[in-house]
Amino acid sequence: MTTPLLSMQNISKHFGGTPALTEASLTVDAGEVHALIGQNGAGKSTLIKILTGYYTKDSGRTRYQGDDFTPASPKAAQAAGISTIYQEVNLVPMLSVTENICLGREQRRFGLLDWHAMQVEATQLLARFGIAIDMTRPVGSYSTATQQMIAIARAIGFSARLVIMDEPTSSLDERETEVLFQVIRGLKSDGVSVIFVSHRLDELYAVCDRVTIMRDGRTVKTGSMAEVDKLELVSTMLGRDVARSAGRTTGFGAPAHAAGAxxxxxxxxxxxxxxxxxxxxxxxxxxxxxxxxxxxxxxxxxxxxxxxxxxxxxxxxxxxxxxxxxxxxxxxxxxxxxxxxxxxxxxxxxxxxxxxxxxxxxxxxxxxxxxxxxxxxxxxxxxxxxxxxxxxxxxxxxxxxxxxxxxxxxxxxxxxxxxxxxxxxxxxxxxxxxxxxxxxxxxxxxxxxxxxxxxxxxxxxxxxxxxxxxxxxxxxxxxxxxxxxxxxxxxxxxxxxxxxxxxx
Amino acid sequence: MAEQVNDFLRRYGTLAALGLLILLNLLITPNFATLQTLNVNLTQVATIVIVAVGMTLVIATGGIDLSVGSLMAIAGALAPMVFMGKIVAIGNIYVAVALAMLVAVVATTILGAFNGFLIARYRIQPIVATLVLFIAGRGVAQVITNGNLQVFKVPEFQFIGLGRVLGIPVQVILMLVFVALAVWILRRSLFGRQLLAVGGNEKAARLSGISTRRIKIAVYAISGFLAGVAGLVVIAINSASDANLVGLGMELDAIAAVAVGGNLLSGGRATVFGTLIGALTIQLVRYTLLANGVPDAAALVVKAAIIILAVWLQQRGRAAQ
Known part of the structure; x- marks a missing residue:
């Protein structure tokens, strides 16, 4: 058994008097796509923010690449190879695509910016996602979906070992989602691990290997995606048996009467x-x-x-x-x-x-x-x-x-x-x-x-x-x-x- | 615990600072606890507060109004021309004074509405749109007066700057009335709620059927109106109107009062009471330094330091949320 890439054990965190996390755990193997799910307020984001250095944990132990890991800041986590992609696109709309991708790690030559080298690098990065666009246009002139792909490329560009995706597909259409999945599979074959947060269950089955389910600040289940079916996933997440009419997975009932004028x-x-x-x-x-x-x-x-x-x-x-x-x-x-x-x-x-x-x-x-x-x-x-x-x-x-x-x-x-x-x-x-x-x-x-x-x-x-x-x-x-x-x-x-x- | 401290500082920091300043003065400044000191400070701060009330509303919509000082100069230039009979001779002095005030204030209100129109209709950045009148306004005031100093002695008019009611200076009463009115508007009126909604999220406000254009024009018109009133008070105190000097630098004093008072400069939140406290704090700092023999130039540096401190406290308060 190899040591996992990331192992967070018994993590607890309080905000004021209220516990956000109680002895939560999360283990991610190298080259694994790991689904992290739970209702809003279950503690997913708190756990991720502890991992990425936004918050410090009250107690518990995080091991990353075999060593104890307590990032002092998001920058420290990023330097250690942990990249995060948020739901909201984190780009500067007025800057060009290249400028955005190379922001914070500009290449220099004789003390000046080496635009040519950056252009080449950024183009190569986007090519990995099957995107060929004008790199000199401002990011704001592209669609949300394209911006999202640029943000993802930017994050992965930091030679990441672990990529955290927080609802990355909420602004993508189906074709773009498929492209994203291909990228995730590509990352996986390069040995990069992905933590995938999403509310869309179908996507989890399409791309994830294992799943960790959180509820009320605790880890309630960890298992292989193949062994957990949709209904079990939902009922574990909610902590109750979901009563549903046969075959229905949404809350809509049948209409009470026929439509009018x-x-x-x-x-x-x-x-x-x-x-x-x-x-x-x-x-x-x-x-x-x-x-x-x-x-x-x-x-x-x-x-x-x-x-x-x-x-x-x-x-x-x-x-x-x-x-x-x-x-x-x-x-x-x-x-x-x-x-x-x-x-x-x-x-x-x-x-x-x-x-x-x-x-x-x-x-x-x-x-x-x-x-x-x-x-x-x-x-x-x-x-x-x-x-x-x-x-x-x-x-x-x-x-x-x-x-x-x-x-x-x-x-x-x-x-x-x-x-x-x-x-x-x-x-x-x-x-x-x-x-x-x-x-x-x-x-x-x-x-x-x-x-x-x-x-x-x-x-x-x-x-x-x-x-x-x-x-x-x-x-x-x-x-x-x-x-x-x-x-x-x-x-x-x-x-x-x-x-x-x-x-x- | 740290969060509670931050929250307290953000909410009551300025008030606490004002309290400390008063305590400090009681200890070190001779003759501080006198009615005269109170009167001096209040009369000096009144015009700043009157303008800052309008500025608070403007800033609550996410805008800014740089033209207030120039509008004061225009009001200050127009009024004497009317009551001194330079345009048409008016027999009754009361009619002349009333007409003078009306002409001056209506003019600045219209100019304020013009600012709002530029901003709402043509989506010009507020700082640029109001810069137009900031620059041109004072020029207009000088053209109206041919650059001459207008000196007058009209007690009927100067009542608003020199008079007292029950021992309270009239401009202090005016200041308190406008503060109270603005507090009430923000809390209870439809306009106040819609104004905060426009500042808090303009898109959401428009989608809820609010006429964001009308709200913005109204808010800049109010700011123009208050600047006009302040301009009248200033020339009444001075018994003279100099288009070069009336309201000079007022826009920055007003913005400083708003910032120190704990208002969000990005809009969506407004505390007129905070603005009042902010203006009083800045005024008292200046007074403390002057009363203790520190030159005015040094007082400016301290004023800047207070603004930085206030903004820093706000940032910490927001980070703690």
Missing amino acids: VVLSVQGLSNGHSVKTVSLDVRQGEIAGLAGLLGSGRTETARMIFGIDPATAGKMTIAGAAHRPRQPADAIAAGLGFCTEDRKVEGIVPDMSVADNMMLALMPALSRSGIVDEARQREIVAGFIQKLGIKCTGPGQKIRELSGGNQQKVLLARWLAMSPRLLILDEPTRGIDVGAKDEIQRLIRELADQGLAVLMISSELEEVIEGADSVFVLRDGHSVVHLTAEQRSESAVLAAMAEGDAHG
């Missing part, structure tokens, strides 16, 4: 570039799913419906009346709500309280001559906190202190408070732990049953197929197929996303 109708919508001909209908009381690969125009379509970006062609109606929003306020007035895919950037106001975040859209209606009716506001906020089961210390707590799932519930409440006709949800469960995901999916179904029309964009096939009563598939900016409840299936959606033909 058409609320939103979109015909031939276009923005002139990424969206060409998109047509769809959303009916009262139904969840309409909008599926498609990254870049197929899903989010762009939603943004036009909500008046954020202008449409260049096409017709939209809401309950039969023409809908031509020039700004979000117009769409809100027409009875629309929109939960964006990026909670942090476009959703929450981090420094404001749960109550103020929740009331952001409703507040004008709650005010008389510019003064907010506090009593009425308190009443509404308390109602939603209770109804949606939002976990917070009170309405005055800052929203940034809440978990992703609870933040999402606050944002849902922001729109529900407006009693909208149609709610657009863009990736409603992205970056949310499994338990809260289930709850939010159930909530969406409940809302539809109460008569709300929901347009849901999701990259997770399960969510679209099980959740949506009617699925519209986009490909390259065109609507390619509309599947009814009877027609929707994984194979039908996949086929349409991959090779569907444009129609009407």
Whole structure:
């Protein structure tokens, strides 16, 4: 038996009085791809931050390459060959690709920067990922997915022995994810180990050798991926048997009644570039799913419906009346709500309280001559906190202190408070732990049953197929197929996303 | 424990510093505990606080307003021309003074709104957009007055700088009224909440149907209005208006008060009360040094040191979160 590359044993860490980690362990062998999973707050990030030198452990022992290892800073961990790739891209948007890749380890010649050598090195690095782009353009001019690949290349460029990937695929589409997996397999064959954190179970099976499951700051299970099936993975992570109806893996139930009249109708919508001909209908009381690969125009379509970006062609109606929003306020007035895919950037106001975040859209209606009716506001906020089961210390707590799932519930409440006709949800469960995901999916179904029309964009096939009563598939900016409840299936959606033909 | 100390320092650090300064003065400065000392300090700080209240709101939206000093000069140039009858002769002095104040303040409010318009409509960086009036504003004031010093003796007007109500200087009352009004606006009004939302996350605010453009224009207009009022108070105290000097360097004093008061310079959070404490602290430091025979030039260095200390405390407070 060889010594493992990394062995963290009995690691404990407290923040103030609350334990974040209690005797947690993690062992990674050389050349192994190791999945680290757990709900939000299970202690994954704390464990990783101890490993990368952001935090110091209270007790326990870390051995790395056979020696005791206590990095004093992230820089020390990086020097020891531990690289971390975060969910958010850590690049300087205004600098060129080469500058970003070589940032902090510029090559010098006669005391000056050797641009040529750096250009060559950076190009070679990206070639390993099958990416050939203009290295002199600023990073900010590339798509998020490309930026993510550049960030990964940059991290691995530091002659890494151990690469930590924290939800690296959340901004990648399927093809790019596949490229990433090839890179991971390549790293593995070079003897580099990878710790892979992801909420997408399928990916873990596709690329990981072993898995460590954490719950409440403890390591609850370590095993080979081949020996743990999906249901066991989820139930271990949640610490309970997950009761589910047969075959279902999401929290959506079946609809309570048939869909009603058409609320939103979109015909031939276009923005002139990424969206060409998109047509769809959303009916009262139904969840309409909008599926498609990254870049197929899903989010762009939603943004036009909500008046954020202008449409260049096409017709939209809401309950039969023409809908031509020039700004979000117009769409809100027409009875629309929109939960964006990026909670942090476009959703929450981090420094404001749960109550103020929740009331952001409703507040004008709650005010008389510019003064907010506090009593009425308190009443509404308390109602939603209770109804949606939002976990917070009170309405005055800052929203940034809440978990992703609870933040999402606050944002849902922001729109529900407006009693909208149609709610657009863009990736409603992205970056949310499994338990809260289930709850939010159930909530969406409940809302539809109460008569709300929901347009849901999701990259997770399960969510679209099980959740949506009617699925519209986009490909390259065109609507390619509309599947009814009877027609929707994984194979039908996949086929349409991959090779569907444009129609009407 | 360390986190609690940091949190305490961030929240009450300036207040504690002010308390310590007062204690120190009680010990070393002769005749400190007198009503006169209080009056001197409050009258000197009043105009800074009035401008800094507007600056607090502007900074809460993530912006900055460099034009306040120049707007003070414009208000200071316009008002005497009206009440001294240089434009049209007005018989009744009260009507003339009221009209003078109105003209001056309306002008600076419109110019402030113009700043906001540049920033909101054309997405010009606030520091650049307000730099336009920072430079041009003082020039305009000089052109209006032909570069002449305007000297006057109009008690009806100078009441706002020299008068007292129940023994309290009028400009101190004005200062307290504006502070109270701003605190109330931020806490209770729709405008205040929307302003903080725009500063905290502009995209989220816009997607929630808030007219970010209108909020920004309003906030710079308020800043312009307050600068106009401060300009009137300054010339009233001086019995003269010199377009070269009125409000000179005021933008930096106001920004310093906001920073020392514990406001986030990146926006999204605002404490007008903190700004008041910040301005008082800076003022008292200066007073302490002058009263103890330290020259004004040295006092500037100490002022800079305080600003650095305040910003450092803020950073530590944020890192601890």
